[in-house]
Amino acid sequence: xxxxxxTILYISGESMSINGIALLLKVEAKDIEECLPAVEDKIKxxxxxxxxxxxxxxxxxxxxxxxxxxxxxKEELKGDLTPATLQVISIIxxxxxxxxxxxxxxRGVQSSQSIRTLSVRGLIKRDAEICSLTTxxxxxxGITKVEELPQYESxxxxxxxxxxxxxx
Numbered sequence: 001x002x003x004x005x006x007t008i009l010y011i012s013g014e015s016m017s018i019n020g021i022a023l024l025l026k027v028e029a030k031d032i033e034e035c036l037p038a039v040e041d042k043i044k045x046x047x048x049x050x051x052x053x054x055x056x057x058x059x060x061x062x063x064x065x066x067x068x069x070x071x072x073x074k075e076e077l078k079g080d081l082t083p084a085t086l087q088v089i090s091i092i093x094x095x096x097x098x099x100x101x102x103x104x105x106x107r108g109v110q111s112s113q114s115i116r117t118l119s120v121r122g123l124i125k126r127d128a129e130i131c132s133l134t135t136x137x138x139x140x141x142g143i144t145k146v147e148e149l150p151q152y153e154s155x156x157x158x159x160x161x162x163x164x165x166x167x168x
Contacts, residue, residue, distance in 0.1 A: 001032075005025075006059070044062075089133070097130050100126075101129065133146070
């Protein structure tokens, strides 16, 4: 179960509740609680830490690696947007205010890293799980409103249809 907890925390890219992890693994929350010291020990070997805030846990980088993390983000923010971040910003632009889960569902892959990158760059803002474009994103895209995007109505309707499948 140790590896499963670490995997879930890694792929989520964000904090998760102990109850949520237990539900996903079909075990009791106390079973997850009992594994946390072993999770902590295991990830410490890799330069990571287990962060706990009440009932939420996440994997974070060790503060001793802050220079490396800072250098990584500087480099990450310098370049052009990657195809993954372009997909994410497009989904947000066409849908309006999708959740992180909706974006990942539409893309077929976990999108937390791309969402985080766009957020750090100031191109999207997040309110809990809801993502939306900023005015900086509109400038970056060279538009004044999302309706100016190519094939706005047809692409939006196609994405909304995909969302209906998600909701059912």
